Amino acid sequence: MDIFKRKQKVKFEGGGLVIFQGVQQAMAAERGLKAAGYIVKLVAPPPELRKGCDLAVEINLVEQPGVERVLREKDLPYVSVDPIKIDTSPLLDVVKVTDFGEWIMVKAGNMKMTYEKTSGVIVNVSGGGCPDIPYLHAELVDKKLYEASRPKDLGYTLCALNLERAFDECLALHSGGDKT
Amino acid sequence: MMLIAGTVPIRDMPLIMGSVAAEGEFLMVAGKRIPCTQGTGAMVSAALAVTSYLGLDAPHVLLVGDIGEGKGSRELYQYLIDHVDALAPTVLALHYWLPDMSQTRQLCAVIDACPRRPIMIADAASMYSAKAAGLAEKFDIFTPDASEMAFLADPQATHPAYINKHLFETDIKRTPELARAAYENHGAARLLLVKGATDYVINAGQVLATIAEPNVPALEPIGGTGDAITGLVSALAFAELEVHIAAIIAAKANRMAGKYAQVTPATRVRQVIAQFSSVFKDYLCQWSNACLIKGGN
Numbered sequence: 001m002d003i004f005k006r007k008q009k010v011k012f013e014g015g016g017l018v019i020f021q022g023v024q025q026a027m028a029a030e031r032g033l034k035a036a037g038y039i040v041k042l043v044a045p046p047p048e049l050r051k052g053c054d055l056a057v058e059i060n061l062v063e064q065p066g067v068e069r070v071l072r073e074k075d076l077p078y079v080s081v082d083p084i085k086i087d088t089s090p091l092l093d094v095v096k097v098t099d100f101g102e103w104i105m106v107k108a109g110n111m112k113m114t115y116e117k118t119s120g121v122i123v124n125v126s127g128g129g130c131p132d133i134p135y136l137h138a139e140l141v142d143k144k145l146y147e148a149s150r151p152k153d154l155g156y157t158l159c160a161l162n163l164e165r166a167f168d169e170c171l172a173l174h175s176g177g178d179k180t
Numbered sequence: 181m182m183l184i185a186g187t188v189p190i191r192d193m194p195l196i197m198g199s200v201a202a203e204g205e206f207l208m209v210a211g212k213r214i215p216c217t218q219g220t221g222a223m224v225s226a227a228l229a230v231t232s233y234l235g236l237d238a239p240h241v242l243l244v245g246d247i248g249e250g251k252g253s254r255e256l257y258q259y260l261i262d263h264v265d266a267l268a269p270t271v272l273a274l275h276y277w278l279p280d281m282s283q284t285r286q287l288c289a290v291i292d293a294c295p296r297r298p299i300m301i302a303d304a305a306s307m308y309s310a311k312a313a314g315l316a317e318k319f320d321i322f323t324p325d326a327s328e329m330a331f332l333a334d335p336q337a338t339h340p341a342y343i344n345k346h347l348f349e350t351d352i353k354r355t356p357e358l359a360r361a362a363y364e365n366h367g368a369a370r371l372l373l374v375k376g377a378t379d380y381v382i383n384a385g386q387v388l389a390t391i392a393e394p395n396v397p398a399l400e401p402i403g404g405t406g407d408a409i410t411g412l413v414s415a416l417a418f419a420e421l422e423v424h425i426a427a428i429i430a431a432k433a434n435r436m437a438g439k440y441a442q443v444t445p446a447t448r449v450r451q452v453i454a455q456f457s458s459v460f461k462d463y464l465c466q467w468s469n470a471c472l473i474k475g476g477n
């Protein structure tokens with residue numbers, strides 16, 4: 001009968017691990033992240049990722065920047081955040097720059113930021129797929145690079161982290177006198 | 181019914197569903213005004229341009245506010261998991277959300293059990309979670325850009341931020357090679373529409389078409405032009421064009437709209453989308469070879 005049916009428990013698949021030096025730190029972080037609204041789980045890290053204790057917090061890896069912000073704000077120390085798949089490449093740190101004459105486009109991973117050379121105004125943000133990106137687009141476009149909030153301070157996801165890299169490069173290029 | 185599901189950047193906007201209509205520069209859904217900006221708004225606007233031109237039912241959309249915290253995304257996917265069987269869309273296009281492998285797995289399982297399977301299209305983070313969960317082959321169409329193509333080709337990556345840098349540094353011309361890797365790694369949908377300086381339409385590993393004209397480089401910086409292509413291909417598939425034809429026309433229409441709008445890197449996507457009806461009037465008959473389509477010239 002339907003009333004006795006129970007929903008099958010859904011296994012959490014986060015894809016990322018926060019690694020700690022001590023068990024108490026891991027447990028405190030789990031509590032702190034849950035209180036901030038994150039779905040997380042205490043797990044045993046695989047030997048390849050173990051750097052301190054044998055307890056880690058599994059997170060949705062896409063939420064890495066938001067998770068790290070909460071841990072910093074709540075003063076919850078951790079060693080690192082790593083993808084569970086041990087053969088995963090490190091975070092991409094390559095940027096590509098395209099000169100459109102009056103404008104410069106900087107691409108970092110799946111994210112692109114474009115600014116006007118003379119004014120330093122951000123004219124477009126493109127790429128990505130996480131829900132903070134349309135929000136960041138609305139918050140950043142039409143602002144000057146020096147006056148805009150940093151993507152990492154407004155965003156929550158790895159897309160926002162890539163946009164932060166593009167933003168940094170835009171700032172460096174603009175401050176370097178790239179107004180040709 | 182064509183159903184588009186995704187997040188919009190309106191903090192705390194509850195889950196809404198309904199047929200979409202245009203109102204000036206905005207979209208109207210269930211009494212809410214949605215901006216036609218980068219993301220799901222641009223995708224829906226482009227799909228609506230197609231259905232309006234062809235005289236088809238407007239897209240149904242399932243939208244929720246989420247600025248990255250994930251709560252809205254989880255509500256949206258749970259609603260789909262619980263109701264997609266009853267909704268029975270013929271085309272289901274998934275877009276921006278906080279990628280969650282567990283919910284993607286549940287949704288695909290529910291859809292597998294549906295009496296009539298919709299055409300499944302994923303872009304943005306819906307594509308990321310489908311690939312990360314090993315479920316890419318459940319989808320009919322993915323619409324990656326060049327960097328996302330590298331992500332699909334990297335068997336270990338669960339997000340484009342973690343792709344192998346050698347894959348990221350590749351040129352768009354290596355798209356066929358990356359696509360082969362993606363298909364071998366089970367990281368690709370049946371059809372890929374790869375958006376770049378040259379657009380590629382690839383079916384089961386075979387390049388069916390490349391589109392490079394008109395060449396409008398300034399489209400790349402404009403936030404939402406990739407989303408618009410996904411909206412176009414989704415609506416054209418809803419119009420019962422074969423999916424590879426829908427993909428080719430979507431790529432051509434986006435480029436032509438960029439040319440018509442005389443875009444610069446500072447152009448807004450709504451200015452591109454505003455050109456679609458003119459582009460369809462001038463070219464849809466020629467491109468689709470189906471001039472009996474209502475509205476075709």
